[in-house]
């Protein structure tokens with residue numbers, strides 16, 4: 001593969017491929033190598049005036065950032081996974097990939113689902129009511145193994161659209177090549193918090209008490225109740241600074257960002273793969289059972305309550321796969337996974353799949369009992385009743401599908417929602433037989449504390465009246 005592109009050659013081959021197009025509204029997807037750069041640090045340059053920004057950061061492995069919409073779909077309702085798959089399939093039939101590029105830099109459709117298929121009506125704002133957002137980004141920057149590729153997706157209806165796309169790609173490539181490698185480094189920056197409220201505690205305590213009653217009476221086997229902590233920041237927050245910190249603090253996770261516009265975004269550092277599909281290899285993380293890192297997890301591995309909580313998740317995932325004709329393999333004993341100050345029970349579930357569409361799998365698995373409960377539909381009704389807010393995209397699938405149908409979706413946990421200078425952190429804990437209100441309060445308080453520390457959120461004043 002010749003890595004150094006030549007403008008005139010790119011133009012000629014693009015016009016040639018465009019002239020062979022099979023659909024009128026084709027999408028040109030053109031990619032070129034750029035000098036090594038950090039997609040996180042360079043995201044403001046590619047996103048420029050575009051509102052939409054996305055980050056998927058597994059660096060030092062894959063790191064991908066994206067900005068702007070080439071094509072997008074927002075919708076709500078029970079058929080959202082099917083419609084999302086159709087959207088993605090249609091995009092890739094219209095897409096003409098111009099230049100050969102490494103597999104890791106393939107064009108991707110990006111997806112964010114909300115937890116429920118309808119957002120609670122009292123929490124909807126005009127642009128906050130969708131349970132699926134799908135985007136083929138205008139710009140995509142992908143880095144892996146010391147290589148970085150820039151990609152532009154653009155609808156081309158006539159030859160001048162083709163030329164214009166190549167010129168834009170070329171000038172952005174030059175900007176990136178000329179700009180020094182800027183790593184966002186905010187090691188020492190504190191994000192000052194004017195106010196943060198501990199008022200989640202009393203409401204959460206009540207919800208936990210009711211949840212434990214439901215478990216003890218045998219109505220439910222498991223229920224994962226979540227709560228949120230609201231923080232008011234000194235100044236509006238640029239989530240990229242938070243993500244740069246999470247990259248240092250949460251190495252064992254995928255850092256993600258979905259920024260709808262300048263004011264509104266959500267981000268997080270998820271240790272939990274809902275699915276990863278690479279060729280025919282399917283990988284899933286079952287993650288449930290949490291302790292503070294301290295005794296190297298010996299207590300956690302011996303805790304019958306945590307093991308039960310964990311096995312509910314493993315069994316449910318394996319059963320969902322089996323129903324779809326997929327035979328999974330996994331070890332019968334969980335291992336430990338550490339994430340900064342937290343330690344979890346973890347089982348890697350693997351399978352070979354043939355011709356499965358990624359979003360069929362996401363639909364089958366979301367939400368797992370790691371973030372909802374068992375039996376599923378009863379636990380979802382109880383979550384609606386006991387959580388006095390809408391989860392929106394917390395604990396929901398976020399991810400991508402590439403043009404080869406490779407795909408990865410994470411469960412959006414260790415998560416915050418940003419709106420101007422308000423930040424809401426979300427965390428949840430799983431209840432099973434043997435859970436106590438105090439134990440689960442502590443688990444969630446610990447999750448909040450870890451996240452606040454990682455983000456360097458320093459409290460200036462304390463008040464309970466947010």
Ligand SMILES: C=C(O[C@@H]1C=C(C(=O)O)C=C[C@H]1O)C(=O)O
Pocket residue numbers: 224272287288289290344370371395413414426427428429430447
């Ligand atoms: C729901 C969350 O985490 C989930 C719940 C866990 C538990 O209850 O032990 C552990 C990992 C996650 O699957 C969260 O962190 O918000």
